[in-house]
Amino acid sequence: MAAALVESMGELSLKEATVEQTVAVQFKISGLGCFELELEPSTTVRDVKKLAKEQCNIEPEHMRLIYNGRELKAADTLDCYDAESDAPVQLFFTAGHAAMVGGGGGTGGGPRNRGPQLNPFGTPVRGIPGSKSLRPSRVSGRAGGMGLIRKYGILMKRQEFREKAIEIGFVTWSSTAELRGQGSECGPAFGSRVKLKAALESSRPRPGLSLGEALWALARWGGDQASLGRMVDRSPSEPLGRNAYAIMLRSVREDADAYVRLLRHMASYLQNPGLQAAVLNSALLRLCRAGRHEGACELLRDMATRELWTPVTFKIQAELLAGEAVAINGRPSAPGRVDPGLGAHKYTKAAHHALQAPPGDPKAVLERLEHFSRDKGWLKFGAAGEKGSVIDGAVKFLRPDASVVELGTFLGYSAIRMALSLGSSGRIITIEYDPEVACLAENLVFYAGLDSMVAVWIGSTEDAVPDLQAALRPSGRADLVYMDHNQMIYHEDVQRLEVCQSFGRREAAQMKAKKKVS
Incomplete structure (x- = not known):
């Protein structure tokens, strides 16, 4: 037994220690550039992230590595990496939102045919870079709506994003963003105001936050109400977006007819009948307070045809339109709609519950x-x-x-x-x-x-x-x-x-x- 032990020890001393060969691994940061690390194939992804931190200044817990369409887990190694292939390991700055993998836009998400977002106040779109410092992987959510910006592991909502847009390096938009900063102090140059108004008159921005910002600027800089009214005329077949409606309704608060017109335009594109009824009831209240009883009766008939009377509608008719009650034909029986209907948001359900x-x-x-x-x-x-x-x-x-x-x-x-x-x-x-x-x-x-x-x-x-x-x-x-x-x-x-x-x-x-x- 002693001889066997001496023999085995002799073999150990004669064998050279094997050194694992390293390979040059290419990494690509989404929206930025590339860098290279010399790593052993047996290196775990957990350790790779720590080494990559020095190159990209991203905390390891906020990294995701994807290679050939597959996310590499912390315990995986780089044995799957093919040094002869041109495909790099993609490094994403994200905490791991499921929306960032797969989909029609390929790895990283987002449509392929979209260029970079240039409007710093527009709703962020998943997978679309806004500038060199806002990588598409920092945006989570469905494309085109309610995006969340990931900045150093912090989720920023749209309003926070608007406030921090310039700070995080988002490219400014010449027709609204650059002008917005000076709007509250001195107002824009005359030519800028005319340019923005002309843009809205011809081909306005996409409905949503960008349109809302443009209308905000025009109203703040003395835009006439006729321009806002023509916006509704040119958009009979699509909604303007919640932000645009909010800004326009504030701008025409003193004009009962324009206010009601906007509310009816907004209600026509709401999918839930309970919410539709609430918006039209607000329009009805405005008509009654302005003494437009004929218009109120016409709206009541329209709501009766669409079965949108609620207990609030009956109360409006009884208290504010008592003299015109007999003129409303086809009205439903009281109390009217008590169920908000399919697809109702929690807020709409709560309001109807209170009724x-x-x-x-x-x-x-x-x-x-x-x-x-x-x-x-x-x-x-x-x-x-x-x-x-x-x-x-x-x-x-x-x-x-x-x-x-x-x-x-x-x-x-x-x-x-x-x-x-x-x-x-x-x-x-x-x-x-x-x-x-x-x-x-x-x-x-x-x-x-x-x-x-x-x-x-x-x-x-x-x-x-x-x-x-x-x-x-x-x-x-x-x-x-x-x-x-x-x-x-x-x-x-x-x-x-x-x-x-x-x-x-x-x-x-x-x-x-x-x-x-x-």
Whole structure:
């Protein structure tokens, strides 16, 4: 046995240690360039990512390696790499979104025939590079909609993306993006304004965020309302997009006919009948308040034909159009549509659930919303529960005829709750950017019997705040501002309110304390 051991040890000392040959592995970063690493085929992908970090400045946990259409897992090795092939190992900057693999656009996703996005304020498209520093792998989601930007492992929503677009190196768009930065201060040059207007008059941008930004710029720089109206005339067969509707509705807030026309245009392209009914009810309310009873009756007939009457519609007819009730032929039997229909969003379902309350009973409406959130689908009500009690206490200390401004209406829960605490002589202006959600809230506010106290404005706070002074007459100031929208821009809205002198120093201190509640 000793002889065998000596023999085996002798063999070990005589054999040379085998050295594994290295190969030059080509890596390509999506949207950028290539680099090369000398690696052993037995190197695991886990270690490869650590070595590649020095070349591309990407954390290993945010890398994905794909070779020949297959994602390499952490425990895999580079034995599959063919050094004689021209195919590199593709390196993606992403946390691993499933949408980034496969699909019609090939590895990395996205259509092949699309060029780079040049509009920094447009909705990001998966698989399409925006510039040298925004690689397509940083965008997750379906092509053309609700994209999420991945920047150093952080998911940025569209609004955050718009604010950070230039910072992250997105190429500017000459007709809108470059002008947007100077719009709020000094306005564009006359030629730029004419150029943008001409572009919208001829071949407008794709419906959606880019169109909304162009309309925002035109309205901010003194664009005439006729130009906005012609936009609807040229688009009878397609929707304009939620952002465009929000900006246009804010621009024509004082023009009842144009406002109603936009709402009806928006409603005609909504797929869900419950949401359609809510938008048309908002148009109906605007017609009645403007004294356009003939137009209101025509709209009621159209809604009856399409079976879009809801309990809100019956309440509008009974209270605002009592004299014209006999002229509505073919109206459904009360209470009308109580089911929002197929494909309804959770918000629409919640609003219709609240319509099961008795009309004119705001407490019952709040209870139905709370019941839906608790038992059917959670809703983020900033004024519910313990927070709501704090807000109730703050509102009760205000004088009976106080003015309250709310930023972020949602479904109107907090506005209705504050109106109950405020009293019948007070007034609440609540601002909501999403026009569809704003219409749902306006329906519930009217159904609760509080429309004389609560006014729902559609638009961004950036555009609505300058209008508050005129609306808050005679003092021009709000006694309380409740902020329940995007926490990322609270500080910006406080500054806007201070510039417009929409509240005094004491109210400013109160508001800054109240916003912490939400």
